[in-house]
Every structure is written in C-alpha cells, then in structure tokens.
Amino acid sequence: MTEKIAIVTGATGGMGREIVADLTRTHHVYALGRSDTALAELGALKSVTPVSTDLVVDLLDSAGTSCAVERLVDLSRIDVLVHAAAVASRFSVETAGVSDWRQMMDLNVHVPAELTRRLLPALRAGDGTVIFINSGAGRGAYPDNVVYAATKHALRAVADGLRKGEAGAGVRVATVAPGPTDTPMLQGLQGQAGQEYRPEHYIEPVEVARAVRMVVDAGPSTQITEVAVRPRVELSDR
Numbered sequence: 115m116t117e118k119i120a121i122v123t124g125a126t127g128g129m130g131r132e133i134v135a136d137l138t139r140t141h142h143v144y145a146l147g148r149s150d151t152a153l154a155e156l157g158a159l160k161s162v163t164p165v166s167t168d169l170v171v172d173l174l175d176s177a178g179t180s181c182a183v184e185r186l187v188d189l190s191r192i193d194v195l196v197h198a199a200a201v202a203s204r205f206s207v208e209t210a211g212v213s214d215w216r217q218m219m220d221l222n223v224h225v226p227a228e229l230t231r232r233l234l235p236a237l238r239a240g241d242g243t244v245i246f247i248n249s250g251a252g253r254g255a256y257p258d259n260v261v262y263a264a265t266k267h268a269l270r271a272v273a274d275g276l277r278k279g280e281a282g283a284g285v286r287v288a289t290v291a292p293g294p295t296d297t298p299m300l301q302g303l304q305g306q307a308g309q310e311y312r313p314e315h316y317i318e319p320v321e322v323a324r325a326v327r328m329v330v331d332a333g334p335s336t337q338i339t340e341v342a343v344r345p346r347v348e349l350s351d352r
Contacts, residue, residue, distance in 0.1 A: 117142050119192050119240070123169060123229065124199030126152035128297030129247060132323035133196055137330070138162060141194060144186060169199060169225045173232075187232050191240035194330055195233060197226035197269075198247045202299055204306045205261040215261055222265035227272050234285070241284040243337075245329055246273045247322070248291040250342075258307070266291075277339060286337035288329045292322045293344045315352060317345050 118141040124130040126147030134145045138161045145156045146165045153164035165182050172181035186192075200222050205214050230237075230244055237244065251259060252266035270289055277287035294300055296316040304311045322343055329338045 118194070119189060120144070120194035120196065121186060121192060121233070122146065122196045122198055123226070124197075124247075125156060125164075127198060127200075127299065128319045129292070129295060129322045130196075130198040131156065132319045133198060133326050134162060135159065136320075136323040136327055137194065137196075140330075146183075146199070169229070170220045173225055173228045174220055183229070183232070187236075189233075189236045192233055192236040192242045193240045194243050194245070195230065195237060196245045196247065196326060197229070199225065200247070200265075200299070202259075202262045202303055204258045204303060206257050207260050210261050215264075218261050218265050219268070222262075223268045223272065226269065230272075230276065234280075237285050238280070238283045241286075243286040243288065243330055243332075244273075244276065245288045245290055245326055246270075248273075248289045250291060250293045250344075252289075252291055259303075277337075286332070288338055288341065290322065290325050290329065290341045290343065292317055292325075293342075294349060295319055295322060295343075315345065315347075315349060317343060 120137045120141035121144045122130055122134050123146045125134050125145035126149040134143050134156055137143050138159055142161045144163050144165050146167050147153050148168055153166055156162050157164040167182040172183045201218055246269055248269055249266045251263040252270045255263035273287055273289045294316045296313045301311050325341045325343050332338050
C-alpha cells in the first residue's frame with residue numbers, strides 16, 4: 115500500500131472533525147469515535163474509514179478480546195497518529211472523587227499511551243508522526259480544573275518520553291496545545307462554571323487542524339515538538 119495512512123481519535127469532536135477533514139487531502143484517515151451519526155457524516159468524506167469504538171473499553175477493559183481497534187493494529191505502516199480524544203469536567207481536589215480521576219486519566223492519558231504502544235511497529239515502519247492534542251492546561255492549573263490539568267501535564271510527559279525514546283526509530287512526536295477553542299467541550303465547561311459562552315472569543319477548531327498540518331508537513335530533517343495555539347486576544351485581557 116502506497117497511500118499515506120492517518121489515524122485520528124476523538125474524530126467526532128469539534129477539533130477532531132476538522133483534523134480529519136484536513137488530513138483527507140493527503141491521507142486515508144481512520145476516524146475513531148463513539149457517535150455513529152457523526153461517524154456516518156465523516157464516512158461520507160472521500161478517503162475516510164469511520165471506526166466506531168469506545169477506546170476506554172476496547173483498549174483498557176477488553177484485554178484479549180477482539181475489538182474495533184484490532185483492525186488498526188494489523189496495518190503494516192502508519193504515517194500519522196493524532197490523539198484528539200479527551201474528556202473534561204470541572205473538579206477541584208476537594209470535589210473530585212476516585213472515579214472522577216480515573217475517568218479522565220483513562221481517556222486523556224492511558225488510552226493514548228496504550229494505543230501508541232500497540233501501533234508502534236506500524237509507526238516505525240512508516241517513519242510516522244504522533245501528535246498529542248494537549249491544552250493550555252498542560253502548563254498550569256486553576257483550583258476548579260485540577261483533574262483535567264493533571265491529565266494534560268501527564269500527557270505532555272508521555273509525549274516527551276516517547277519522542278526521546280523513538281527518535282532513533284524514525285518516529286516523530288509533537289504536542290499541539292490549543293487554548294480555549296470553540297468546541298462542545300468548552301461550552302460544557304463554561305456552562306458548569308455558569309459563565310457566558312462567547313464563541314467569537316475562542317479559537318476556531320480549523321486553526322487547530324492547521325497547526326496539526328504544519329507538524330505533519332515538517333521536512334525530513336526536523337520535527338516540530340511543541341505548538342501552542344492561542345487566541346488573538348487572551349481571555350484574561352478582554
């Protein structure tokens with residue numbers, strides 16, 4: 115197979131859809147998500163194979179059983195793997211219980227680490243690029259977003275360790291960290307906080323897809339390891 119292959123998790127989310135749409139220009143994209151309706155819409159795009167999967171169940175809870183992800187493990191080579199799947203809720207140390215920590219850690223950290231582990235042979239064969247969609251929360255935290263921020267700090271460590279460990283195998287690794295982006299996730303977080311949602315103040319998801327494209331198109335002698343995508347005017351300055 116000579117066609118370039120990309121895999122995108124969280125493909126049915128606000129950022130994921132734009133990332134998939136952009137990558138189809140140059141890759142055949144396996145779009146992973148849980149919403150069958152949204153996956154059907156993506157499947158109508160040229161060069162998209164929708165994969166319906168609950169990644170936590172399929173990767174972390176179904177050891178030794180057949181699942182949708184197995185079709186990806188059988189790929190001979192992978193050129194791009196984008197980890198865009200994530201969940202976020204507002205919690206402080208006081209309000210978060212064990213199940214809250216586990217839910218966010220499982221999808222935001224354990225799933226991308228485990229999926230990458232399983233796909234490493236194909237990524238090495240394709241001199242592939244692994245892109246972790248992080249967040250501004252990966253560099254700091256507020257009292258009411260401690261759990262989400264902790265997962266993004268951990269995801270940055272996964273990316274850094276993978277990049278150094280796989281450099282000799284030809285695999286490139288990048289972190290793309292958007293600030294507040296106009297997505298259903300952000301809308302939910304703002305609603306939890308009782309804050310007004312102002313889409314015009316936030317990054318358009320297509321801009322995150324453009325940042326991913328910049329990483330993917332980097333020349334063969336380099337890798338772009340960190341990309342911060344910020345709104346033109348920071349929310350704190352408005």
